Amino acid sequence: MFTPVDKKRAFEAVVQQIESAIYSGEYAPGDFLPPERTLVEDFGVGRSTVREALRILESMGLVRTSPGSRSGPEVCGSVTPGLTRMLRGAVRMEEIPVVELVQYRIIAGAAANRLAAHLRTDEHLERMAAAIEAMEAATDAATFAAADDGFHAVVRDAAGNRVLGIVGGVIQDATLDLVAGAVGPPAGASRMRREFIADHRRILAAITGRDGDTAARLASQTLYDAYSGALDKDQRHRLAVLLEPDVRDSRDH
Amino acid sequence: MFTPVDKKRAFEAVVQQIESAIYSGEYAPGDFLPPERTLVEDFGVGRSTVREALRILESMGLVRTSPGSRSGPEVCGSVTPGLTRMLRGAVRMEEIPVVELVQYRIIAGAAANRLAAHLRTDEHLERMAAAIEAMEAATDAATFAAADDGFHAVVRDAAGNRVLGIVGGVIQDATLDLVAGAVGPPAGASRMRREFIADHRRILAAITGRDGDTAARLASQTLYDAYSGALDKDQRHRLAVLLEPDVRDSRDH
DNA sequence: ACCTAGCAGCTGTTCAGACCACACTGCCCG
């Protein structure tokens, strides 16, 4: 019947106020907060309290500070870097296994490709084609992976769903870091690499033809093929149940 | 060709060292870091520097501080609360339209139900059945919505994918806030309400029978039916493209 | 011998003041 008392620490109250001001739109991305010493007066707290609050907001990706600026901390729009950093930490703490990230990529990738097939513009198609060209031109694994990521980023953009876009970007970054090279798409001029690029061309063709079902199916299969080699039988099964029924039998063994 | 120079701030170096120590397993969850004053000596920096570093680590969910402890900051295992908090902020700041939230729920809900059908235990089935009972017993809209949310939460739990679970929980909260009552599932003893509950029973039956395809299809349709009434024709189309081909034609008009 | 109230010490929290390095501004001089 009693609610737990919340012992508010001073800097938490400061964080909450600034957070609300940003979320409510009072401060838009690109705006500048008052300088630290002014915030000290406004909030009626000590400088270190304000600074600790700013450190928290900075680690969340809401603000950015730079010495010498005449305008105070800058409100920056994207919290994606902060989310990526934390998610990466979660994976490193073994709180989230890699197989679940790949699982998510298969789910979200299929949906994004399906949506993109219906909503894409000609400009999206051009950017996807450019990304595939960059994959072919890549000489090292990092460049190749970056181009691959670029392709998927365009797909998410074309899908027009911000949730898929934000989370997909974060998960993609995290997987890129975690499986760097070892499990990722092959970089050499091998048969696997050509096959991987050919898969992307087929996906692009499906999206061009507004064939969402095919695009989704191809995207799932490509992701499964790219990562299944590095997983054991049980983990592969957790991925295979997400594939279409007809291909599930042939790949789940 | 040039990499941006990283002006190291002292507290960032401290964060990095402690972060690495935790990730490497040198400090396991439940362990205690040295007290602030000891860290000051170890790192050779000022007190405020150590404290700002600890604030960052705390906002990432890696450590927890409490006054009076004889042992210093505690290393805590789960980063999930921090992730949820940041993701909620991202959703709030992007001002994501309702249709995109529903779109995401259809995508993630279908996948979660598919996975749950394969991985569920008997205990999960009991909890789902209990949630449905709670829906039937509900007399007001809020209780009904809470029971519905509970059902989906169990499904996500059974699906065993933490990314799906974390993001799904945040999005579910967001939709609950945004469409509170107005668009949500019907609360009265209407035909729609009985139909809504019957849908959940069918989903539970499919999950019980380990029929992932059916569970996924039913979940998508139920979500679509629940929210499509409040959306216009163009928005309904963005949802309908996510449904199965055979039902798409009959519902997309 | 056992229990309990009180005390001392350590912890985190907050504050105030000071100094430094840096970036921007505007003036002055070539």
Add this chain to the structure above:
DNA sequence: CGGGCAGTGTGGTCTGAACAGCTGCTAGGT
């Protein structure tokens, strides 16, 4: 007209201090 240079305000860091809360020990009473 252009470039160098000091002034000024910014964030970054450090020091010292005081306060509140918890822990663990201890002295006193039962």
